[in-house]
């Protein structure tokens with residue numbers, strides 16, 4: 208795996224040099240995108256997108272009311288509700304619950320939010336064993352790697368890589384048979400489920416009117432995490448709230464169609480409080496940690512639309528940039544691809560600390576076209592770029608280049624002079640390869656290292672046009 | 686074919702040739718003018734024009750972009766206001782998308798909304814070349830011929846921003862003698878992206894190589910595109926990597942007379 212803590216450029220270089228990685232990404236993203244296309248073609252997708260957007264937008268514009276209603280109903284269901292402003296507070300709350308219950312072993316279902324706040328590491332410092340039970344998450348936990356895709360965390364690995372890992376860590380006999388590999392993991396995980404004192408989940412949706420936390424899974428592990436151990440803690444971002452049960456069902460469908468191409472997922476756990484006397488099973492206590500961690504600040508920063516995201520991963524799968532570099536190139540962050548490129552800086556205390564991410568896009572627009580919440584991701588990327596430039600993150604060379612560009616382009620004569628200079632300058636360039644004089648101009652050098660640069664035309668269009676017009680006895684228009 | 690060629694009914698079109706066509710690929714501009722004239726339009730070329738401002742806008746330099754955009758409007762808006770022209774046509778999807786969609790963003794925060802207003806008026810009559818040929822001039826076939834194995838790569842802004850796709854495909858399918866081949870993953874970006882091409886040169890090149898690979902796989906000899914920026918990226922990679930296929934601007938394919946040549950960077 209590439210070094211996620213290296214600078215951006217080095218991460219990208221490492222990713223681009225890794226042929227295995229790019230083969231794995233290509234196969235997986237193509238397959239996911241194809242499945243998605245089929246699944247959304249089976250419904251009235253434009254209508255579905257409008258509805259999803261309307262539901263999410265309502266929730267975000269009425270966030271305080273929604274959250275109050277959610278809290279009231281969670282408490283009425285017997286849940287204990289905790290509010291956390293940031294990662295440290297959330298981690299402390301969960302550690303505290305674990306301490307009070309003498310928890311030694313934790314099982315977790317997949318949650319990007321707990322990746323975002325580093326909850327596993329926090330619990331591990333208290334000597335607690337934390338086991339991820341989603342197969343993909345389990346694999347990267349064994350490999351000590353962060354997820355490389357919000358939905359398919361292990362998308363960067365080929366079956367061969369996973370087999371090697373299982374042989375080494377779990378003593379599995381050599382095979383790439385998916386059945387055998389799954390059975391090996393399942394056997395391990397069964398034991399962990401039975402031993403666990405606490406289950407930690409995220410939450411795809413939090414239904415305000417009923418006080419219910421919903422979890423989408425395909426492996427059934429979410430249901431076990433939330434019902435087998437004595438204590439269940441759900442860590443949920445405040446933006447996940449939805450008004451009504453119907454809304455959650457609609458978003459469920461939208462999520463799975465766009466995520467994996469399924470009409471619905473295999474499992475959909477709806478947790479509305481701890482076990483009651485008439486229940487056959489369930490946890491003795493259910494805690495819900497409602498976490499902000501920069502979300503309300505995203506609204507203040509003028510990007511409320513980013514909070515409409517339902518984390519389906521569709522934008523990631525169609526992203527041609529992600530397809531070349533994978534999730535780890537986006538850094539030691541939980542989120543990658545187009546949503547990562549906007550969410551990571553917006554969640555950061557200082558967005559300019561990851562200023563390179565919004566620029567790492569060709570603005571092709573594929574992400575905005577698929578997003579089930581109609582988030583205009585290309586527009587947000589553009590706005591963030593402008594924010595970064597205003598915050599002074601651009602290089603001196605860039606600033607000089609664009610100032611000269613603007614000055615030149617405002618007067619046709621200046622523009623013509625610039626073109627003449629450029630024509631002469633590029634005549635001195637080597638035809639193939641970079642180096643030599645191009646070194647003086649880093650952008651040109653960057654182009655020429657891998658691509659041929661065209662020559663400026665001997666006569667510009669406007670000169671050809673004048674000739675053409677005078678040939679016909681027409682005065683060139685002004 | 687234009688229905689009516691009579692002098693009075695000829696639509697007057699202001700050609701926005703774009704800075705890249707003007708300085709690097711003038712022949713594409715001539716082909717554009719030829720096409721418009723062949724199909725019944727009267728073409729004028731406002732000489733004050735330079736660039737639309739897109740390079741700076743996409744790079745986040747909005748103040749610089751807005752200066753250039755103002756200049757664009759200073760050149761074209763009076764023509765629109767005075768009724769001197771019926772349309773502005775450019776041989777580029779991305780420059781037209783800039784004028785039609787991004788000017789709105791650019792001038793949204795202006796204290797005086799004069800430029801926003803001008804931008805809206807101008808945007809209404811601005812078209813990409815094939816869009817104008819098919820939607821307004823009602824052209825079905827340009828009467829061009831070409832014997833090459835021809836692929837079409839839809840440029841991102843044209844496809845997703847302007848939603849123009851059927852028009853260029855229809856015109857290409859009616860080019861006499863052309864064998865139009867299906868380009869796999871056609872809608873995937875070529876990797877140009879303006880500043881992205883140099884700021885993230887590694888990723889940009891990888892994307893270009895993927896496109897080149899698909900072009901080779903389908904056996905295309907020429908790939909028609911509606912933007913010379915994408916054409917530059919494609920030829921940059923195709924030439925360097927020794928592929929036979931060349932990218933050409935769609936105007937040079939659709940123009941009647943001569944067969945289109947691979948758009949070799951000028952020697």
Ligand code: SF4
Nearest residue numbers: 516517519520522578
């Ligand atoms: S931004 Fe849209 S497409 Fe991307 S993960 Fe979120 S909801 Fe899905």
